[in-house]
Amino acid sequence: MTAGSPRNGTENERDGPRRIKSVCTAATVIDVIKQQQGGSLTDISQELELTKGTVHTYLQTLVDCGFVTRENGEYRLSFQFIALGEHVRNETDLYMAGHSEVDALAERTGEYAHLIGEERGRETVLYESRGEFAVAMDYHLRMRETPQHLHDTAAGKAILAHVPTDRRDEIIANQEFERQTANTITDAAELRETLADIRERGYAVNDEEEIRGMRAVGAPVLGPDETVVGAVSVTAPTSRLKDERFRTEMPEQVMETANLIEVNLETARFDS
Amino acid sequence: MTAGSPRNGTENERDGPRRIKSVCTAATVIDVIKQQQGGSLTDISQELELTKGTVHTYLQTLVDCGFVTRENGEYRLSFQFIALGEHVRNETDLYMAGHSEVDALAERTGEYAHLIGEERGRETVLYESRGEFAVAMDYHLRMRETPQHLHDTAAGKAILAHVPTDRRDEIIANQEFERQTANTITDAAELRETLADIRERGYAVNDEEEIRGMRAVGAPVLGPDETVVGAVSVTAPTSRLKDERFRTEMPEQVMETANLIEVNLETARFDS
DNA sequence: CCTTAAAATTTGCAGATATCAAACGCCGGT
DNA sequence: ACCGGCGTTTGATATCTGCAAATTTTAAGG
Numbered sequence: 001m002t003a004g005s006p007r008n009g010t011e012n013e014r015d016g017p018r019r020i021k022s023v024c025t026a027a028t029v030i031d032v033i034k035q036q037q038g039g040s041l042t043d044i045s046q047e048l049e050l051t052k053g054t055v056h057t058y059l060q061t062l063v064d065c066g067f068v069t070r071e072n073g074e075y076r077l078s079f080q081f082i083a084l085g086e087h088v089r090n091e092t093d094l095y096m097a098g099h100s101e102v103d104a105l106a107e108r109t110g111e112y113a114h115l116i117g118e119e120r121g122r123e124t125v126l127y128e129s130r131g132e133f134a135v136a137m138d139y140h141l142r143m144r145e146t147p148q149h150l151h152d153t154a155a156g157k158a159i160l161a162h163v164p165t166d167r168r169d170e171i172i173a174n175q176e177f178e179r180q181t182a183n184t185i186t187d188a189a190e191l192r193e194t195l196a197d198i199r200e201r202g203y204a205v206n207d208e209e210e211i212r213g214m215r216a217v218g219a220p221v222l223g224p225d226e227t228v229v230g231a232v233s234v235t236a237p238t239s240r241l242k243d244e245r246f247r248t249e250m251p252e253q254v255m256e257t258a259n260l261i262e263v264n265l266e267t268a269r270f271d272s
Numbered sequence: 273m274t275a276g277s278p279r280n281g282t283e284n285e286r287d288g289p290r291r292i293k294s295v296c297t298a299a300t301v302i303d304v305i306k307q308q309q310g311g312s313l314t315d316i317s318q319e320l321e322l323t324k325g326t327v328h329t330y331l332q333t334l335v336d337c338g339f340v341t342r343e344n345g346e347y348r349l350s351f352q353f354i355a356l357g358e359h360v361r362n363e364t365d366l367y368m369a370g371h372s373e374v375d376a377l378a379e380r381t382g383e384y385a386h387l388i389g390e391e392r393g394r395e396t397v398l399y400e401s402r403g404e405f406a407v408a409m410d411y412h413l414r415m416r417e418t419p420q421h422l423h424d425t426a427a428g429k430a431i432l433a434h435v436p437t438d439r440r441d442e443i444i445a446n447q448e449f450e451r452q453t454a455n456t457i458t459d460a461a462e463l464r465e466t467l468a469d470i471r472e473r474g475y476a477v478n479d480e481e482e483i484r485g486m487r488a489v490g491a492p493v494l495g496p497d498e499t500v501v502g503a504v505s506v507t508a509p510t511s512r513l514k515d516e517r518f519r520t521e522m523p524e525q526v527m528e529t530a531n532l533i534e535v536n537l538e539t540a541r542f543d544s
Numbered sequence: 545c546c547t548t549a550a551a552a553t554t555t556g557c558a559g560a561t562a563t564c565a566a567a568c569g570c571c572g573g574t
Numbered sequence: 575a576c577c578g579g580c581g582t583t584t585g586a587t588a589t590c591t592g593c594a595a596a597t598t599t600t601a602a603g604g
Contacts, residue, residue, distance in 0.1 A: 020561090021560090021562090022561090022562090040551080040552090042549075042551065043551095053551090053552095053553080053554080053555090056552070056553065056554090073551090073552095090570090233568070
């Protein structure tokens with residue numbers, strides 16, 4: 001991930017649109033702190049290719065701005081991100097319209113239920129609710145920390161299936177379908193077929209495509225203007241999600257929840 | 273909040289330590305977007321005192337870096353903040369050690385229970401759990417979106433009471449105690465007395481000092497090295513939190529929870 | 545307590561870059 | 575077709591950034 005930027009400096013103002021270089025650098029600093037889970041000035045400046053003096057100035061600035069804190073010699077991302085995240089969440093209509101319904105779904109099924117949003121071809125967990133029997137906490141914890149690709153989850157495929165054609169092509173083109181398990185779909189053509197099926201049926205499944213032993217069912221949530229705004233899904237161990245329950249019962253429950261959320265979106269007005 | 277920075281530009285490099293100006297500007301842009309709940313280029317550039325051209329470059333940069341998205345002509349903060357917030361949360365020992373205990377507390381009391389962390393003299397909600405009878409959702413929603421002052425909440429006072437003396441003095445000196453209700457403590461001397469009491473008793477109360485009709489009880493959580501790492505609190509309408517329950521029962525439950533969390537902190541190893 | 549090494553912070557300087565103004569392009573409305 | 579508002583691009587210059595190296599602080603031993 002650290003690759004990216006061209007060796008700036010001497011002669012690379014070829015054509016790209018104008019950007020604020022220092023802001024990009026600051027973003028990289030934040031990313032390094034995230035990746036390394038905090039660290040000393042020396043740690044961080046070694047990871048970036050910048051002088052300690054330079055990185056020091058960046059870190060001081062980020063501390064001043066409240067994005068980073070220092071605690072006995074270690075820099076780490078500040079709690080401000082928690083508050084900002086909460087703010088973004090509460091601004092998101094899908095979250096406001098859907099979190100209670102997802103709670104109900106988790107309760108009814110006893111498993112993990114998720115409300116998923118999409119941005120830049122990645123999915124973000126907007127809300128998670130744990131049913132009584134929910135398993136794989138660690139996995140879900142990681143899910144929430146990083147926007148995931150769309151090709152190997154039920155919610156992701158449900159969203160991808162309903163995104164406008166041009167955007168779908170763009171996402172599929174710019175993304176490598178990393179193999180997670182034997183079942184992961186890594187072929188673009190196969191993925192397209194699956195997506196057509198999903199549009200047909202109205203729901204998506206994830207049959208141990210991301211984690212061995214885990215299945216999931218996901219349904220898209222369409223906004224008032226028929227564009228997809230996100231998805232709902234339930235994830236459970238294969239042993240508890242098979243046959244009828246996997247093929248009929250769970251899809252019905254997930255789609256029902258998605259439908260309820262759609263109604264909430266139509267009905268409610270989420271004023272500023 | 274937008275005040276702050278000295279009129280940079282002509283002649284203010286008097287003495288302050290060196291900072292990256294563009295990063296500060298970008299932080300302001302983010303803050304404006306947060307405050308205005310998104311907006312057009314024109315909106316945002318009017319709020320800042322910068323040319324549209326300049327702000328345009330900043331916004332493009334922030335979009336590239338993934339902090340901002342554009343959706344039909346409106347810029348808003350991206351879902352990335354949700355993921356980053358989650359990451360910070362999961363890195364925080366207090367959260368890992370305490371969220372289940374707070375769930376239990378909310379269940380036992382039937383009210384809102386919170387796990388609070390402190391940073392830069394402000395409190396951040398690390399975790400919130402709603403008991404069966406919990407009320408005032410909107411208020412708690414706002415609480416989660418912005419780090420609060422420490423003088424008018426139970427958790428805040430519990431933390432402030434146990435912070436090292438020098439830091440406490442610094443926080444009290446640099447903070448204005450905004451009056452929220454008739455009961456808000458706005459006098460530094462009075463606050464100091466209250467804090468001494470709190471250290472004595474081991475818990476803090478908030479008797480309609482922030483919201484009329486709402487009371488709260490908070491207890492500090494001390495880390496392995498005896499420094500305060502945060503607090504636990506329960507908030508309830510005054511009608512359900514009075515007499516014995518307010519003075520004895522609830523403090524005991526909150527302190528017990530805080531104690532359990534302390535034990536978890538001592539015991540568990542939260543490896544990177 | 546003193547010595548030494550490592551880490552953090554500060555500073556001068558030269559080259560890179562952010563900012564403004566102004567021009568341009570793109571709509572939607574009349 | 576004309577106008578007005580909004581977004582985008584661009585050239586030029588004053589300003590800021592980033593390196594290197596000096597200085598201070600902190601930590602570790604002896």
